[in-house]
Each structure stands twice: as C-alpha cells, then as structure tokens.
Amino acid sequence: MDSILVKGNGELRGQIPIAGAKNACLALMPATLLSDEPLTLTNAPRLSDIRTMTQLLQSLGAEVASLQGGQVLALSSHALTDHRADYDIVRKMRASILVLGPMLARDGHAVVSLPGGCAIGARPVDLHLKALEAMGAELDLRDGYIHAKAPAGGLKGARVVFPLVSVGATENALMAATLAKGTTVLENAAREPEIVDLARCLRRMGARIEGEGSSTITIEGVDRLGGATHPVVTDRIELGTYMLAPAICGGEVELLGGRIELVGAFCEKLDAAGISVEETERGLRVARRNGRVKAVDVMTEPFPGFPTDLQAQMMALLCTAEGTSVLEERIFENRFMHAPELTRMGARIEVHGGTATVTGVEKLRGAPVMATDLRASVSLILAGLAAEGETIVSRVYHLDRGYERVEEKLSACGAQIRRIPG
Numbered sequence: 001m002d003s004i005l006v007k008g009n010g011e012l013r014g015q016i017p018i019a020g021a022k023n024a025c026l027a028l029m030p031a032t033l034l035s036d037e038p039l040t041l042t043n044a045p046r047l048s049d050i051r052t053m054t055q056l057l058q059s060l061g062a063e064v065a066s067l068q069g070g071q072v073l074a075l076s077s078h079a080l081t082d083h084r085a086d087y088d089i090v091r092k093m094r095a096s097i098l099v100l101g102p103m104l105a106r107d108g109h110a111v112v113s114l115p116g117g118c119a120i121g122a123r124p125v126d127l128h129l130k131a132l133e134a135m136g137a138e139l140d141l142r143d144g145y146i147h148a149k150a151p152a153g154g155l156k157g158a159r160v161v162f163p164l165v166s167v168g169a170t171e172n173a174l175m176a177a178t179l180a181k182g183t184t185v186l187e188n189a190a191r192e193p194e195i196v197d198l199a200r201c202l203r204r205m206g207a208r209i210e211g212e213g214s215s216t217i218t219i220e221g222v223d224r225l226g227g228a229t230h231p232v233v234t235d236r237i238e239l240g241t242y243m244l245a246p247a248i249c250g251g252e253v254e255l256l257g258g259r260i261e262l263v264g265a266f267c268e269k270l271d272a273a274g275i276s277v278e279e280t281e282r283g284l285r286v287a288r289r290n291g292r293v294k295a296v297d298v299m300t301e302p303f304p305g306f307p308t309d310l311q312a313q314m315m316a317l318l319c320t321a322e323g324t325s326v327l328e329e330r331i332f333e334n335r336f337m338h339a340p341e342l343t344r345m346g347a348r349i350e351v352h353g354g355t356a357t358v359t360g361v362e363k364l365r366g367a368p369v370m371a372t373d374l375r376a377s378v379s380l381i382l383a384g385l386a387a388e389g390e391t392i393v394s395r396v397y398h399l400d401r402g403y404e405r406v407e408e409k410l411s412a413c414g415a416q417i418r419r420i421p422g
C-alpha cells in the first residue's frame with residue numbers, strides 16, 4: 001500500500017489545473033446504459049473510481065474505451081449481456097447503485113447488490129428504491145441484492161417527493177424517468193452541479209428535462225435516447241481542496257478551470273477566515289491575506305450550502321486558525337475520522353456527535369497518520385503541508401479514488417511531497 005510523504009515547506013505559488021468531477025463522471029457513465037448509441041465523455045478525471053465504474057459497465061456488456069490517457073471515455077451499450085451488478089464491485093464503490101435506474105428503464109429488469117454502509121456512515125439507498133417504486137418498479141430485496149422489475153410496458157412517470165435531499169437518488173430517478181412513459185416530477189431534488197451536468201448530458205442524448213439546478217425537476221419520458229458528446233463539469237471538490245493549499249501554507253495559487261458558482265458557500269467561509277479569492281481569465285486566484293487565518297463556524301448542507309466533501313479539508317485549515325471554530329456535519333453521521341489523526345499532529349479538536357470544536361494552534365507538527373476515507377486523506381496532506389517536519393499519510397488508496405496526480409499538482413507549486421510505493 002502506497003504512502004505519501006509531505007514536508008512543511010512554507011508558501012505555495014503557481015498554478016493547479018482542476019480535473020473533471022469524479023462525482024459527475026460517476027453518474028454520467030451509467031447514462032450510457034440508457035441508449036444503444038455511443039456516449040463520449042470528455043474532460044474525464046483519471047481516478048480509480050472511474051476505473052471501477054468502467055469495470056462495472058463492462059461486466060454488464062457495455063464497451064468502455066479510455067482514450068487520450070483517460071481524459072476521454074468512449075462508452076457504448078449496444079446490447080447488455082448481463083443485468084447484475086455484483087457485490088464485489090458495488091462494495092468497492094457506492095456509486096455503482098447508479099446502474100439500477102438506467103438498466104430498469106431500458107431493459108425492464110436489473111439485479112444490483114445493496115451497497116451496505118461505509119466509513120462515513122450507514123448510507124442507505126431507500127430513497128433510490130422508493131423513487132423507482134413510485135414509477136411502478138417491483139423490488140425484491142434478497143440475498144443482499146435488489147431484484148428489480150419494471151411493469152409490463154415499462155416504467156411510468158410519477159410524482160416523487162424526496163423526504164430528504166439525496167444526490168444519488170435524484171440521479172437514479174432522473175435517469176430512469178428519461179425513458180418512463182409520461183411525466184415525472186422530482187420534488188426536493190438535489191441541486192448539486194453534478195445533477196445539472198447529468199441533466200445537460202441526458203438532454204444532449206434527447207431527454208426532455210426541465211428545472212435541473214432547482215429543487216423541482218420535470219422529465220417528459222421519451223421512447224429512446226441517442227448518442228452524445230459531453231464535457232464533464234469541473235470538480236468543485238478538487239477545486240476547493242486545492243484552494244485550501246495556499247490558504248493553509250500562505251502564498252498564492254491560481255486554480256485553472258475554477259469558477260465561483262461551483263464553490264460559493266465555501267468562498268464565503270474562506271473570506272471570513274481571511275483568504276482572498278479572485279476570478280481570473282483562466283480560473284480562480286487564492287491567496288492568504290496578511291496574518292493568521294481566523295476561526296469560522298461551518299455547517300455542511302446540500303448544495304448550495306457548504307459541501308460535506310470539503311469539511312475535512314476545511315477542518316485542516318481551521319486547526320491553525322486564531323480562535324475557536326465549530327464545524328457541524330449535517331449530511332453524514334460519522335465524518336470526523338480525520339479529527340483524531342489531525343490531533344496526532346498537534347491539533348486541538350473535540351468531537352461530540354455531529355459537532356467538532358477546533359481551537360487553533362500556531363503550528364501543527366508532522367506525524368505518521370492514516371487515511372480513513374477519501375476526503376480525510378487529503379485533509380491530512382493539507383495539514384502536512386502546513387506542519388513542521390515530516391508527515392507520512394498511509395492508506396492512500398482512498399486518495400487515489402478522487403485525486404489524480406496530487407503529488408505532481410502540489411509539487412508544481414513548491415510543495416515537498418512524494419509518494420512512497422508500498
């Protein structure tokens with residue numbers, strides 16, 4: 001298992017290109033299952049999660065070619081040879097559940113393993129299932145699998161009111177509804193940029209969708225979808241993560257491809273902490289204003305609120321802020337596993353349920369630490385960049401799920417960081 005070695009080395013200066021969004025690409029790839037014509041995704045990120053989704057789609061009989069070093073994905077699902085998403089793949093990556101809606105909509109049947117919990121929480125899929133049931137699907141949960149069947153004549157349009165906002169359930173229902181008979185209205189739908197991106201791609205394929213980006217999405221089912229070429233939206237979580245690098249180390253970094261509207265609530269918190277963010281022709285320029293970072297309180301919420309996927313990284317910043325910050329995690333019940341690791345680096349953090357209270361210290365100290373999940377691992381790298389001495393982050397396979405070439409991107413700005421193959 002590889003590790004990453006980071007040495008605190010002062011200010012960072014330079015440019016970092018931001019890739020296409022993992023979480024958008026993981027929803028766009030299964031959209032290929034809705035059509036027998038090719039779907040080409042450009043600006044795809046090169047990540048282990050994308051390879052896992054590739055394997056899953058291939059196991060169903062789809063063709064997936066990775067071109068231009070992985071930045072272009074050519075997908076095609078002429079006829080599926082299997083309709084079963086196996087536990088071995090689904091347990092590696094929860095986004096695998098996104099093949100359920102498309103398979104059911106196009107071919108009328110699917111068997112998908114239940115994902116189970118993961119490190120950050122229980123993460124049930126009941127909302128995905130209720131939405132598909134509202135469209136007439138018959139679901140049978142047995143042997144750890146969801147056995148799903150559409151009614152004769154296919155899924156039917158329905159009004160679906162989500163009791164809480166779910167990105168994945170919105171995506172599954174949105175894809176299924178494109179081929180359902182009649183109109184589907186999704187209420188209390190997720191408004192994340194990844195949903196907007198998926199809706200745009202589906203529209204390019206011929207779907208009739210209105211309202212994406214708002215909490216009500218209306219879909220008029222069509223008989224078939226065609227092919228399309230679609231660029232994956234910029235990864236707002238990778239963007240926010242690298243915006244924190246000059247914030248925590250000092251200096252100035254330009255994030256190429258960054259856009260304020262992807263990270264609005266996050267930028268407000270950075271501003272309050274004393275970090276300046278400016279739009280440039282090519283992206284966003286981030287710099288720390290004079291003096292120490294100031295404490296700010298943060299509460300995670302669905303988009304357009306502060307993203308849970310940036311909470312761990314923000315905590316790393318606030319560990320060295322002047323004053324006490326309160327971070328409230330409202331999306332996942334167990335997403336503070338980075339806190340004890342940051343504490344090993346000299347941070348002062350108290351966790352009670354979904355609230356972490358962070359009292360800033362002047363300096364963190366390097367230490368051997370362990371990544372427990374994707375965003376936790378990158379928060380430890382950020383903390384290591386600002387710490388005195390050496391930090392070794394182990395179990396970086398979590399990191400490789402969501403960050404491509406992290407060592408290269410940070411060392412181009414002057415960071416001392418390298419991978420130790422294990």
Ligand SMILES: CC(=O)N[C@H]1[C@@H](OP(=O)(O)OP(=O)(O)OC[C@H]2O[C@@H](n3ccc(=O)[nH]c3=O)[C@H](O)[C@@H]2O)O[C@H](CO)[C@@H](O)[C@@H]1O
Pocket residue numbers: 023024026094095121122123124125126127128129164165166167168169302308309331332333
């Ligand atoms: C691949 C991907 O896009 N992952 C993102 C997606 O995950 P994901 O789509 O899994 O997250 P959801 O938005 O569905 O989860 C939000 C909350 O709803 C709960 N819930 C969800 C579905 C359900 O059927 N029942 C239920 O109770 C979850 O346990 C969680 O507490 O959105 C999360 C919230 O922004 C992000 O942290 C993840 O990075």
Ligand SMILES: C=C(OP(=O)(O)O)C(=O)O
Pocket residue numbers: 023093094095309374375402
């Ligand atoms: C939690 C994340 O991903 P997933 O939903 O795939 O676990 C994430 O991207 O931070």
